[in-house]
Amino acid sequence: MEKLINEFSFGLFFWQLLIFVGLIFLLKKFAWKPILDAVNERETYIKEALSSAEKARKEMETLNKENQGIIKKARAEKEALLKEAQQTSSRIVDDAKRQAKEAADKIIRQAHETIEGEKRSAIIELKGKVADISVEMAEKILKSELDNKEKQSKFVQTLLKETNI
Amino acid sequence: MEIPAIVGGGLIVIGVGIGIGGVGRGAMEAIGRQPDAYGKIQTAALILAALVEGIGFAAMFVL
């Protein structure tokens, strides 16, 4: 301890205090303040740049999301349109089929009716003809038959038997 | 026989050496256990080492 006190030199202490305090103030004014300011400025600049980049990224994201929504919507619309078109087309086809069927049915029905009519008229005509022929035949038969009295009566007898009145 | 003062100084230095060794060991183990708290442990260890060292300077008085 004594050695320490002996070693202590007031002159050196005085100069050190003077120079060091002067150095602190000089450096504060001309070095530390500008350095720290510049570093701070740079840091805030970097921070701002980063945050703006982040912001841009977020914006991009929302934009992307929006785009995706739009695409989704468009796709749904397209699908709906396609569906509708399909429905329309199938309806048209169905309609056409039905109409065709109806038309065909009508034609068939008409054909049936015509056939029926023809048939009826043919039957009627045939009936007429048959009646005429039978009358003629009957006339002839009767002409030949009526010559014979016995036969006549026999015939009338058979006729009577045949015709159930 | 009179024991010279410098022996006392030496004893102080030995004690302080052990003390700082203990602080360092504790700090190292703590860092090993919790590497995340590195900064806090370092500061605390420095303060404690400085305190122990302060006792060590008592050795200066006997010289």
Next chain:
Amino acid sequence: MVKSITIKLIILVGLINSYNAFSNVLEKDKDELEKEIKEYINHHVLDSYDFNLLSYTKDDGAKVYVGVPLPVLLWDKGLVVFSSSKLNHGKSIVQVGENYYKLYHNKIYKTDSSGTIFYDKNNHVANKSPVDFSMTKGVVSILLVSILMFVLFRNLAVSYKKNKMMASGIGRFFEPIVLYIRDEIAIPNIGQKKYKKYMSFLLTVFFFIWFCNIIGLTPLGINVTGNIAVTFCLALLTFIITTVSGTKDYWKHIFWMPGMPLPMKIIMAPIELLGVFIKPFTLMIRLYANISAGHIVMMTLISMIFIFRNLIGSSLSFMLAFFISIIEILVALLQAYIFTILSALYFGFAVEEHDH
């Protein structure tokens, strides 16, 4: 003669300057050599009145010093100025007006015309000593370091403006250190709100101690931070700043520790008050002791080369001295760091706001 000069060169490379202890190595026996080395080392760790780079002894026994004399400034009922070369390393008496001055054991004393030194009962020098403001080697070194620091950091500050917010040149090396002191030392210990006030002191003190430690390791052999007056000044500044910036809370914690029983409060108050002075005191002693011890160890190891004077011992000493120098480079940085972080810590205690 040639051999003697070679030894001088080795000494120069090995960080040794000023008084050459080993000039008469060949003629002297070991005891005398060891004594001389001890004296030399003791002398080296002290400040000196002139800036010597090396010295050697001529064949006729006269010592030759190579270096620059520095002005001696004394306050003895008026300013007294003369060149340190007049002191002639304590061999001559300097006459200024009616007063005579003599350098004795690295201190200037007032003497009579024949330069008698009186002793008192305790074997201390009884002569009067004038107030000494000399531009010693230490003062010159402090000035040189200050100028170097100013130029370096002024350049760094200017380079930001020139170079679009980026440091250029050597500032690129120092900028991360400045940022480290801000982010790892000042902000965690003092706090985000108040650290700005203390940045100038912390930065200046860190670089000042670091640079002084480093020039202490060069062959110039300047021992600035290993001088008690210098470390006392640095610690005093820390103490003053801590005391001035101490909040009401800080003083309350010292004199009347809250949240403690009454007897403990009474016991704690003197301990805490003592702590206020011990903190800067340990700062002062730590730096002084570490750097002085480093210099002494270095020089002892280098001196061992001349004590052994054989291949194995000397080369071993050389290797040891070499590795110790590398460790000393680390210590130079570490001591600057410790001083700065502890100062920051004490400032942090002073401005801390507790919430009870």
